[in-house]
Amino acid sequence: MLRKMIFAAALTLAAAPAASAATTAVAVTNVNLRAGPSTVYPAVTVVPTGAAITTFGCVSGYSWCDIGFGPYRGWVAASYIQVVYRGAPVVLTAPLAPTIGITVVSFNRAYWDRYYVAYPWYGRWAAYPSYAAPRVTSANRSVTCAGSACVGVRGAxxxxxxxxxxxxxxxxxxxTSTRITEGPNAGMAARTRNCAAGQGCTTNRAVIGPGGGVHTGSRSFQRW
Known part of the structure; x- marks a missing residue:
């Protein structure tokens, strides 16, 4: 059903003049359309379940997205947005968004002034906390299995x-697990863990500071 709704929304967009890059989607449930990327911002309207929406971009980290719903413009959490990917309806996530052309956009006073002048709470811009970008700007995770072997990869x-x-x-x-972390100032930390079937595990760690200093460590334990 949602796939049909997204297809119908795509036809509607195709008939409209192109203004900016946008992605057709639907709302997965009744959700408040907010005036900013947080629940602290006032609700502009309610987007009903299955309603056709247009996604214009998301904040860094893809937690909240700028959408259009009929004559309204505002923000909805990405977890309430469903798109079609490889022929199947899926909820919008940070790893998926860039692959379907959803870019990072900003939220600022100019956006507020453009869309909310007519609303009674327009003059209270300063009363709402300024939007802070999330500490994690991108993340990915995948698991593949073949036969008796599985490989999991994740990063941020x-x-x-x-x-x-x-x-x-x-x-x-x-x-076997290997994790490598690189800091913004050239520091690096690495950890490897090897666990034998029915035996125990050995963990090795190494840290390299920005100035070149090195610290290493190792520990092992047995399974009983």
């Missing part, structure tokens, strides 16, 4: 430029 990038990536491989009851 922080607002100051640091990043972390982790890979886990399990096969035949034995698992």
């Amino acid at each position: 990038t922080g607002v100051y430029g640091g990043s972390t990536a982790q890979t886990r491989v399990c096969t035949g009851g034995a698992c």
Whole structure:
């Protein structure tokens, strides 16, 4: 049903003049359309379940997205937005958004002035806390399995430029995990953990500071 709704919304958009990059979507449930990317901002209107919406972009981290619903403009949490990806309806997530062309946009006073002058709470801009970008600006996670082996990969990038990536491989009851974290000032930390089937685990750590200093450590434990 939602796939049909998204398709119908796409036809509506196709018939309208193009103004800016936008992605067709639907609301997965009744949700308040907010005047900013947080529940502290006033509600502009309620977007009903299955309503066709247009996504114009999301804040860094893709937690909240700027959408259009009929004559209204505002913000909805990404978890309430459903798009079609590879022929199937899926909830919008941070890893998915860039692959379907949803870009990062900003929320500021200019946006407020453009869309909310006619609302009774327009003059209370200063009463609402300024939007702060999330500490994590991007994240990814995936798991693939074949036969008795599985590989899990996840990573994240922080607002100051640091990043972390982790890979886990399990096969035949034995698992290996490697995590590497790089700081924005050239520091780095690495950890590897190896667990044998029915035996124990060994963990090795290494930290390299921005000035080149190195610290290492190792520990092991047995399974009983």
